[in-house]
Amino acid sequence: MRALTWHGRHDVRVETVPDPEIVNPRDCILKITSTAICGSDLHLYDGYIPTLRAGDVLGHEFMGEVVEVGSKSTLKKGQRVVVPFTISCGDCFFCKKQQFSACDNSNPAETSDASETLMGHAMGAAFGYAHLTGGYAGGQAEYVRVPFSDVGPIVIPDQLEDEKVLFLSDILPTGWMAAENADIEPGDTVAVWGCGPVGLFAIQSAFIMGAHRVIAIDHYPRRLQLAKQMGADVLDYREVEVLEALKEMTGGIGPDAVIDCVGMESHGMAIDNIVDTVKAHTFLATERPHALRQAIIACRKGGRVSIPGVYGGFADKFPLGQVMEKGLTIKTGQTHMQRYLKPLLELIREDKVDTTFLISHREPLEKAAEMYRHWHDEQDTYTKIVLKPEMAKPRTEARQPELATA
Amino acid sequence: MARTPEPPVETVAVEYEEILIIPGEATEIEGSDTGSRAKRRRPSSGVERGGSSNRALIGLGLAAATAGAAFFFARKAGENQNGHYTGPRISDAPDHVLRGKAKEQSANNQDGRALVGRTVTIGKPRQELYAVWREFTRFPEFMDNVRQIEKLDDTRSRWTIEAPMGATVQVVTRIVEDVPGETIAWVSEPESQIETDGRVEFADAPPGRGTYVRLLLRYKPPAGALGRAVAKVMQREPNVQARRDLRRFKQLMETGEIPVNASPSGRKSESPTEARI
Ligand SMILES: NC(=O)c1ccc[n+]([C@@H]2O[C@H](COP(=O)([O-])OP(=O)(O)OC[C@H]3O[C@@H](n4cnc5c(N)ncnc54)[C@H](O)[C@@H]3O)[C@@H](O)[C@H]2O)c1
Ligand SMILES: [Zn+2]
Ligand SMILES: [Zn+2]
Numbered sequence: 223m224r225a226l227t228w229h230g231r232h233d234v235r236v237e238t239v240p241d242p243e244i245v246n247p248r249d250c251i252l253k254i255t256s257t258a259i260c261g262s263d264l265h266l267y268d269g270y271i272p273t274l275r276a277g278d279v280l281g282h283e284f285m286g287e288v289v290e291v292g293s294k295s296t297l298k299k300g301q302r303v304v305v306p307f308t309i310s311c312g313d314c315f316f317c318k319k320q321q322f323s324a325c326d327n328s329n330p331a332e333t334s335d336a337s338e339t340l341m342g343h344a345m346g347a348a349f350g351y352a353h354l355t356g357g358y359a360g361g362q363a364e365y366v367r368v369p370f371s372d373v374g375p376i377v378i379p380d381q382l383e384d385e386k387v388l389f390l391s392d393i394l395p396t397g398w399m400a401a402e403n404a405d406i407e408p409g410d411t412v413a414v415w416g417c418g419p420v421g422l423f424a425i426q427s428a429f430i431m432g433a434h435r436v437i438a439i440d441h442y443p444r445r446l447q448l449a450k451q452m453g454a455d456v457l458d459y460r461e462v463e464v465l466e467a468l469k470e471m472t473g474g475i476g477p478d479a480v481i482d483c484v485g486m487e488s489h490g491m492a493i494d495n496i497v498d499t500v501k502a503h504t505f506l507a508t509e510r511p512h513a514l515r516q517a518i519i520a521c522r523k524g525g526r527v528s529i530p531g532v533y534g535g536f537a538d539k540f541p542l543g544q545v546m547e548k549g550l551t552i553k554t555g556q557t558h559m560q561r562y563l564k565p566l567l568e569l570i571r572e573d574k575v576d577t578t579f580l581i582s583h584r585e586p587l588e589k590a591a592e593m594y595r596h597w598h599d600e601q602d603t604y605t606k607i608v609l610k611p612e613m614a615k616p617r618t619e620a621r622q623p624e625l626a627t628a
Numbered sequence: 629m630a631r632t633p634e635p636p637v638e639t640v641a642v643e644y645e646e647i648l649i650i651p652g653e654a655t656e657i658e659g660s661d662t663g664s665r666a667k668r669r670r671p672s673s674g675v676e677r678g679g680s681s682n683r684a685l686i687g688l689g690l691a692a693a694t695a696g697a698a699f700f701f702a703r704k705a706g707e708n709q710n711g712h713y714t715g716p717r718i719s720d721a722p723d724h725v726l727r728g729k730a731k732e733q734s735a736n737n738q739d740g741r742a743l744v745g746r747t748v749t750i751g752k753p754r755q756e757l758y759a760v761w762r763e764f765t766r767f768p769e770f771m772d773n774v775r776q777i778e779k780l781d782d783t784r785s786r787w788t789i790e791a792p793m794g795a796t797v798q799v800v801t802r803i804v805e806d807v808p809g810e811t812i813a814w815v816s817e818p819e820s821q822i823e824t825d826g827r828v829e830f831a832d833a834p835p836g837r838g839t840y841v842r843l844l845l846r847y848k849p850p851a852g853a854l855g856r857a858v859a860k861v862m863q864r865e866p867n868v869q870a871r872r873d874l875r876r877f878k879q880l881m882e883t884g885e886i887p888v889n890a891s892p893s894g895r896k897s898e899s900p901t902e903a904r905i
Contacts, residue, residue: 227894239892240900246885275904277894294884313882315751315837327879330887331772331872332903344875347887357904359891367891367900370883 224611225279225363226590231269232598234591239279242359242367247294250371252305256384257284257361257587259597259607260392261418261485262532266352267594270486270502271534273336273353281362282307282349283391285384288375289365296372303375304390305368306559309347309358312373322346323556328370329356340535346556362590364611376563379571385578386570388608389419394577395562396530397423397483401431403528403553404479411435413468413477413520414454415513417445419606420530421483422580425452428481430575437471439464439513441489442602448580459490468520476522485531488512494539501538509537518544529554580606586613716747716829716842724867743846744867750878751838754809754830757881761812761828770876770886772869784817797821823848843874 225239242251260283265271285304288297297303309328310317316324325346329337333353334344340354347369350360359366368375378387401424404412412433414421417440425436429452438449439457446456457467468477486509488495495512502510514529518541521527527550545552569575582605585593589609596604718725722745750757760766764785767774775796776788783803791797799820805813805827813827826845833840847866876886892900 223892225892225894229894235894237894239894242892243890243901245888245890245901248883248885275893275895277898279892279894309887311879311883311887313751315749318751327883328887330889330903331875331879333889334875335868335871347889353889353904356887357889357891359889359893359900363892369887 223364224587226281228266228274228278228280229276232267234594236588236590242365244290244292246369247292248370248372249292250288250295250297250368251290252286252366252368253289254284254286254361254364254366254611256388257281257609258388259593261420264598265486265532267598268487271352275353279359279363280350281360282351284361284366285388285391294372297375302378304378304387305375306563307348307392308556308559309369310373310560311370320558320561322558322560333357362609374560376567385581389577390563390566393419394423394566395559396420396557398427398562398566399557400424400481400483400528400530401427404481405526406431406433406479408432409434410478411437411472412479412481413437414481414483415439415517416483417449418483419580422448422452424481424483425449425454426575429453437468444602445605448605464516465520476520478522479526479528480517480521481528482514482517482531484513486510486533498538509533511537515541521550523548525550527552581608583607585609587611716840722746722844743844745844745870746874747840747842748874748878749833749838750841750881752881754832754839757839757841758809758830770880771873799824843870845870
């Protein structure tokens with residue numbers, strides 16, 4: 223089959239790799255119909271996430287048709303499903319507590335050691351996201367093996383087209399949980415850093431959860447425009463002093479809750495960010511948490527800090543005293559996907575949430591490498607890219623059960 | 629009943645049994661009916677215990693252990709003063725848990741061999757986990773370097789263990805303690821190529837949380853070139869091995885399968901049905 227593989231920093235390629243096969247009873251194999259590129263993929267593309275290996279198949283936002291099932295899968299051939307990006311067993315203590323992304327079993331024993339050393343505990347697994355989180359192949363491909371297919375995938379009714387539901391695989395639940403983690407109360411002003419897909423869905427979710435006002439911060443006009451379209455007030459950080467502007471807009475109090483939808487690769491020429499960039503490139507730190515620092519300083523006393531943005535290790539100059547002295551509450555984590563799939567599918571069905579407004583490009587999988595480049599270099603124009611394996615396929619390749627000879 | 633040890637070794641009173649380990653003292657198992665081997669004196673360690681129906685089994689295990697193999701598992705898992713179970717006891721913990729004086733004095737560590745292992749929580753009842761472990765024949769499913777287990781009789785089994793450079797080593801183990809739902813301990817018989825003993829303990833985790841499972845293992849590799857190769861691997865690896873084996877056991881018990889990341893990649897040498905590490 224054809225798949226997008228990672229080969230090094232800023233080097234991804236679409237190549238022919240073997241087809242996946244059923245390995246465990248609870249597996250299924252999916253024929254991918256739509257897959258997307260995520261902001262998290264940029265962290266891989268930029269080489270910020272360790273333990274990726276040359277040849278790994280990327281992609282954790284995908285959906286498709288079930289073409290094979292293991293003996294214990296509850297799915298049926300022909301069903302259309304969206305697959306959450308985290309792999310969860312449904313049986314462990316964490317899954318039963320609905321802390322699905324903390325699943326204790328999905329990360330294989332051989333790949334658990336690294337995260338256990340780094341984080342103190344083995345992390346749950348995810349698709350197409352480094353060996354730290356299991357080393358499972360991703361779904362920017364024609365086919366994918368889905369472990370624990372009786373727990374993760376959600377079956378999609380025929381009348382809902384791919385684009386409406388694809389983002390159930392990650393960014394919609396992630397934006398939703400980001401807003402939920404902000405514990406929004408009536409009258410609240412919520413500030414959101416980053417108007418990428420996660421930020422845009424966090425804005426939409428915050429309004430659904432009753433935020434009085436959402437202030438969105440970025441520097442790309444088109445992304446800010448989309449945020450505005452969702453009802454947010456927007457700040458271009460190149461045009462205003464963000465901290466001062468937020469104070470002005472909230473009568474000196476500051477936002478009640480702040481959401482960091484930027485993560486470890488903050489942009490901008492602020493002095494702390496320049497220092498962070500140097501440190502990250504010389505391995506003195508793993509993050510560039512400029513937006514998070516700003517969010518914490520901006521947050522009102524006793525306010526809430528929600529961090530859906532991904533961080534991988536040790537941040538330099540984390541404003542711990544500010545968190546303590548102001549009595550802030552921090553909530554974060556990889557999204558507990560399976561918790562949100564059903565209720566969000568309901569909202570999509572009832573047209574209460576708009577899931578297609580952010581898609582800027584629909585392209586064949588064959589052009590994935592080129593799309594990564596655009597996604598990285600032209601974030602203003604490329605607000606969300608959907609890849610379709612079936613679109614303009616150069617040649618039809620039969621699904622081969624054996625090792626491909628490429 | 630028990631002699632007072634000198635220097636004193638930590639003793640923990642458990643309702644129905646008390647075990648003392650007195651390093652460097654000879655042992656005689658009293659009240660045991662386990663035959664001549666159980667009467668053998670051991671030079672390096674001593675055990676006394678009283679009032680338990682498992683006594684004979686322990687005695688047997690001690691005797692069965694080859695010379696120099698101290699019987700290292702001594703006490704039941706922890707209870708606090710109110711008799712509430714408080715989880716596996718730290719004084720019995722594997723070497724990597726202890727430091728300083730506690731490590732030096734660890735009864736487990738008296739003959740210089742590393743004690744490896746750890747405790748995991750598994751969301752299943754004790755009896756169920758015990759039953760699977762007691763079978764022994766399922767070990768190859770979750771123990772990476774155990775290729776085969778052949779049951780010789782109800783307490784003895786022959787293990788075929790993968791060694792470096794494609795070699796295998798044979799170990800015959802005998803169960804020396806068997807408390808249904810609680811403990812299984814085994815030692816290697818003298819004809820084994822590796823001197824080893826192991827123990828698995830099952831204890832209730834807090835209500836609704838399943839079972840604490842603690843696996844403890846010790847090895848003494850054989851002499852010669854193979855021995856040195858095995859030793860090299862084992863000195864580096866046994867803790868990792870125990871950790872991974874336990875993790876797979878937990879995965880198998882909780883999910884019914886052992887997750888594996890076998891999937892396609894652009895690496896030509898890999899098959900999509902084999903684990904990628
Ligand atoms: N928690 C989870 O489970 C989860 C899931 C998906 C994505 N994520 C993470 O969420 C983050 C956002 O994802 P995305 O797909 O929206 O990424 P993205 O790269 O498309 O968006 C990030 C946005 O942040 C903006 N930005 C950069 N620096 C900024 C600054 N200093 N101030 C304000 N805005 C700034 C960028 O201009 C960009 O528009 C990433 O870190 C991603 O890894 C987390
Ligand atoms: Zn994503
Ligand atoms: Zn789980």
